Amino acid sequence: MVIRPRILVVEDEPSIADTLQYSLESEGFAVQISGTGASALEILGQEEFALVVLDIGLPDMTGFEVCRQVRTSKNVPVIFLTARSSEVDRVVGLEIGGDDYLCKPFSPRELTARVRAVLRRTQPQAAPAATGPIQAQVTPQPQAGPLGATTPVVVDETRCQIRYFGEVLPLSRYEYRLLQTLARHPGRVFSRSQLMEHASDEPDAAMERTVDAHVKSLRAKMKLIREEVEAIVTHRGMGYSLTEAWS
Ligand code: CA
Numbered sequence: 001m002v003i004r005p006r007i008l009v010v011e012d013e014p015s016i017a018d019t020l021q022y023s024l025e026s027e028g029f030a031v032q033i034s035g036t037g038a039s040a041l042e043i044l045g046q047e048e049f050a051l052v053v054l055d056i057g058l059p060d061m062t063g064f065e066v067c068r069q070v071r072t073s074k075n076v077p078v079i080f081l082t083a084r085s086s087e088v089d090r091v092v093g094l095e096i097g098g099d100d101y102l103c104k105p106f107s108p109r110e111l112t113a114r115v116r117a118v119l120r121r122t123q124p125q126a127a128p129a130a131t132g133p134i135q136a137q138v139t140p141q142p143q144a145g146p147l148g149a150t151t152p153v154v155v156d157e158t159r160c161q162i163r164y165f166g167e168v169l170p171l172s173r174y175e176y177r178l179l180q181t182l183a184r185h186p187g188r189v190f191s192r193s194q195l196m197e198h199a200s201d202e203p204d205a206a207m208e209r210t211v212d213a214h215v216k217s218l219r220a221k222m223k224l225i226r227e228e229v230e231a232i233v234t235h236r237g238m239g240y241s242l243t244e245a246w247s
Contacts, residue, residue: 004028006031007031023111053115196211
C-alpha cells in the first residue's frame with residue numbers, strides 16, 4: 001500500500017481551500033482542510049502531517065501566530081499563502097520560519113510544485129512521484145501561450161514580480177494583480193468588476209472606477225519598456241484583456 005503524504009491546508013476561503021484540496025489530491029497527497037487557526041493548532045497537536053499550507057489572513061489569528069505556536073513543538077514544513085506585500089516582507093525576512101510562500105492569487109500548479117520542492121528539501125521520501133514534468137520554479141523565459149505563441153509577459157508568483165520583455169515592471173500591488181489576472185488568460189476579456197475582485201482584498205464600488213486608473217498606470221509602465229506595443233486592450237463597455245498579437 002502506498003502511503004500518501006498528508007497535507008494540512010489552513011485556509012478560511014472555501015473556494016481557495018477547495019481548489020487546493022482538489023489539486024493536491026490529484027497530485028497524490030492526502031489533504032485535510034482547516035478554516036481557523038485554533039482548529040489547525042488542535043489538529044496539529046493530535047496528528048502528523050508532512051506539510052502545512054497556511055493562509056496568513058485567518059479569521060481568528062494570523063498564520064504567523066499559528067506558525068509560531070506550531071514551531072514550539074513541531075518541525076513540520078510550512079508554506080504561507082499571502083495576499084499582501086507587507087506580509088511578504090515578514091515571510092521573506094525569515095522572522096517567522098516558514099519554508100516558502102506564495103502570493104494570492106496563485107495557480108494551483110504553482111502551489112503543488114512548491115509543495116513538492118519543500119518536501120524534497122525537508123523529507124525526500126515524502127514526495128510522491130510527479131505525474132508529469134513539473135516546473136518547480138517559474139523561469140523568466142517567454143512562456144508558450146495556448147496557440148504556441150510566446151508572450152513577453154512572465155509572471156513570477158513566488159517573487160510577486162512580473163517581467164515584460166525581460167524587464168521587471170515596478171508595480172503596485174493592484175497593478176501586479178491586475179496584470180497577473182490578465183496574463184493568465186491572454187485574449188480573454190475581463191470586466192472591471194472581475195478585475196476588481198481579483199485585484200483587491202476588500203473590493204468596493206469605488207475600486208471599480210479605479211480599475212481604469214490602475215490600468216492607465218500599468219500601460220504607462222509597460223510603454224516605458226516597449227513604447228510601440230499595446231499590451232492591454234480596451235473592450236468598450238466590457239473591460240480589458242491582454243493582447244495576443246505581440247508582433
Ligand atoms: Ca484568508
